[in-house]
Amino acid sequence: MSDENGAGQPKKMRSKRIRPYALTGGRTKPRYDLLVETLISVPHYDPSLSDSLMPESRKLYERARTRVSIAELSVLLGIPLGVVRVLVSDLAAQGAIYIHPTAHAYQHDRNVLERILDGLKRLPA
């Protein structure tokens, strides 16, 4: 399995004191507006990366091997929403997690918006 996180260094970093900022060398990262409905998944599962994570992040990384929303992660793992957002943001910054675009990304696509609206109307009241 290829290691996409840069020369395998993250695997040795077990201390919770080492923040992802150290791993990315201070490069500016895009910000992820993680909404409760935002879906995330692990694009390339890496067991050694999983081993290197602190416990909460590891649980989250393992659970996201199948696609899951931020809200579900918070409930399933019993971790407060704000903490999930911080941990997911950290993992995403390392490229360990993929953040799926939400309806915001389709705001100019009439077909997708109509499909979403249709789905909402069919929800039981």
Added chain:
Amino acid sequence: MRSVLIVGAGQSGLQLALTLREHDYDVTVMSARTPDEIRGGRVMSTQCMFRDALQHERDHGLNLWESQTVKVEGLGLSIAGPDSSRALDWFCRLDDYAQSVDQRVKMAGWLELFEQRGGKLIIHGVTTADLDSLSSMYDLVVVAAGKGELVGLFDRDDARSPYSTPQRILSVVYAHGVERRPEHPEFAAVRFSIIPGVGELFMIPAYTLSGNCDILFFEGIPGGPLDCWDDRPEPQEHLNRTLELMRRYLPWEYERSRNAELTDSKATLTGSYPPVVRKPVGELPSGNIVLGMADVVVANDPITGQGSNNASKCAAVYLDRILQRGSEPFDRQWMHGTFETYWDYAQHVTQWTNAMLQPPPPHVMDILGAAQHNEAVARRFVNGFCDPSDFQHWFMDPEKAAAYLASVGADRANSG
């Protein structure tokens, strides 16, 4: 690299975050809103900042709007008489100009700058449960969100908090089209008008999303005629009501405001809160501790316009203390010491501000009256807004006030 979590994206939290990034600290800021949501939201404050506070921003390259923002070059005081006359009316230049940048502009811009400078921004309204887990992941957690449930982590300090209810009802409107006072058309100035027994109006030149403007800021004594915002009027009605109150109580200020227009559809704000000083260390259910800053721990009434100035100075003190700490733990003792270092300064602001909420005692009326004729008195008063710790030496005490006025030849016998 030490890691710091800052909850809150206002003047104090972001200034501390940005200045810690200069020293390569690993800084995460949690903000309830994105930069665009802040820009598209309601006005938040009046935020007129004086030289010492502005200088902190210059020192760290954070003064991104200084060149386009109107310079507040002086401060004037009027006291309304019973028949809409002016019992007092004077103006004095500040030694150094002040400026007010709408926090919608500044905090949105600073959040983006923070990310450009390698900071991590998480958009989330933080709860106590979040903080309980997050606090173990950072070397230091600072709470700089002055509103919301997190403030409840910090106990009220009764000995330092004389009030338990709001002392003023606040109303803010940002407007274009306000003219300058005819006495000084060449200068923009903060004009402070007192309506005895009713409240105060501040008119503050400022820079907002649509350029320079003026802020019309009423402070109403609860139960009085300026306590009239319970119906949460729509912005245009809010402006109309503000102008009507100005016409009734302060017609000379209404005259130059008759063409005022809202700067935008979110340009109004009302509210009230009791002034309070809190204990600086908050304890979470896990036993982890967090440090409160700025208006989380010292929330004065805005009557002296010191909220953002205090926030700036608090951020400067906390930065120094964090840097001095090196790699030692940010423990309870360090947190208390850090707050007390800030309180050495802030106590003077709190005492002066709390005094200004009361009807002015005779020695204060002597000072404000003397300022009309005596340049030295006026100058000392207006420059006190930059560093209110000076007021303890002359303004806060009847004997010291009398001695000072005599020393500059402005005692009552002379000023007659």
